[in-house]
Amino acid sequence: MKMTGLPYARLQRRRSLATPLIAVAALLLLMLLSGCGSSSDEDKVRLKDAPTDIEAVYRAHCLSCHGSELQGLVGGNTNLQQVGERMSFEGIATRIQEGGGLMQPYMDILSEEEISGLAAWLAGSALD
Numbered sequence: 300m301k302m303t304g305l306p307y308a309r310l311q312r313r314r315s316l317a318t319p320l321i322a323v324a325a326l327l328l329l330m331l332l333s334g335c336g337s338s339s340d341e342d343k344v345r346l347k348d349a350p351t352d353i354e355a356v357y358r359a360h361c362l363s364c365h366g367s368e369l370q371g372l373v374g375g376n377t378n379l380q381q382v383g384e385r386m387s388f389e390g391i392a393t394r395i396q397e398g399g400g401l402m403q404p405y406m407d408i409l410s411e412e413e414i415s416g417l418a419a420w421l422a423g424s425a426l427d
């Protein structure tokens with residue numbers, strides 16, 4: 300009676316080891332598919348990764364100082380390629396709303412959706 304129970308128990312144990320592995324693999328796949336690890340070529344935010352409407356907002360309002368590659372055209376912290384590493388989504392959104400230095404406040408110019416869209420896209424650099 301004992302012998303018949305043994306292989307089954309072993310099978311169970313093997314399955315319980317495999318389950319976390321499958322979960323980890325599935326998670327990695329999900330992260331890849333959702334774009335988390337997809338910018339392996341460069342750890343930079345790029346304009347072409349922005350949603351189309353947000354790209355248009357950036358081109359109209361931000362490109363003149365921050366550049367087409369987000370490389371920054373007016374010095375200092377105008378390079379936004381890795382802004383997500385030094386600022387949170389909220390910090391970026393506040394900065395856009397309130398401006399500062401050469402940068403004017405945008406809260407009366409852009410909608411909340413546009414500002415949060417810009418901030419989400421820029422903050423995305425933190426995910427790399």
Ligand code: HEC
Nearest residue numbers: 360361364373375376377382391394395400401402405417
């Ligand atoms: C007139 C030029 C100008 C325009 C237009 C402009 N900015 Fe800026 N922006 C700046 C300057 C200059 C700084 C850096 C100020 C400093 O050194 O503290 C800055 C800083 C920032 C920062 C903070 C970077 C950091 O690390 O502190 C963010 C985020 C930002 N801008 C986003 C935007 C977005 C989004 C737009 C378009 C809605 C925009 N800016 C339009 C000039 C501009």
